[in-house]
Amino acid sequence: MIREKAIEIIVKHGFDGLSMHKLAKSAGVSVATIYIYFKDREDLIQQLYTEETRKMADATLRNFDPEARFDEGLKVQWLNRMNYCLENPYSMTFMEQLKHSPLVSRATMDTRFLNAMSRFVHKAIEQKEIVSLPVEIYWSIAFAPLYQLVKFHISKTSMPGRPPFVFDEAKINQTLELVIKALKP
Structure with a gap:
């Protein structure tokens, strides 16, 4: 509680x-x-962040194979991340608030998660399925669209003057297709 x-x-x-x-x-x-x-407020925040990122990592890795083809592996990650965020909207927002905060140490990241993601991306680069990019640019292209659309869906909002956004299967597939296209050589 x-x-x-x-x-x-x-x-x-x-x-x-x-x-x-x-x-x-x-x-x-x-x-x-x-x-x-x-111990104190900062310890509470750090422990919460560590626990929530671990839960998100566990959810992301469910049925994920770092040796999968890029398009297949990214889709598994997208669906896992999306489902986790939709089931845990407070957790998602909390992690977003803390992601770049000096209040938490990111040194406690789950190495199992980092290793799986690193292997997946490096294999995709080696196989010439995606271009080699700095990790921040890769992440921005691969996942920022997902998280922004999840935020629209959760908040039941959209761009001004538009009906509420619903992130359905067709929109997931359309967005994922565009993301994969943007990352291809």
Whole structure:
């Protein structure tokens, strides 16, 4: 309950909105109880980030084969990531808020995940399925469209003057096809 409420508070009110007193009240526990599990607010945030990124990594790797053809492997990743985000919208938003924050150390990334992703991309480059790019550019092309469309879907919004966006199978396939095309040599 403490973890769930902390993520919810951070998503709704930002980092400054999270105090141990506010969290204790929201979780229905005493402040002392929180300090049994977490050294301080920063430790709580770091542990939450580490746990949430591990859950996301586990979900992404489900039925994923780093030796798969690029288009097949990317589709598995997309569907896994999308399903995880749709099932855990607070977690997705929380991770987005923290991704580039000095409040967390990214040194705790799951090496199993990093190794699988690295092998997958390097194999695709070796096989000439995709072009060699800096990892930040690769990630921006391969995954930013997915996460932006998931955000539209979750928030039930779209571009101004348009009906709410629904990320259905046809739109997933269309977007994924364009992403793969953009990464090909």
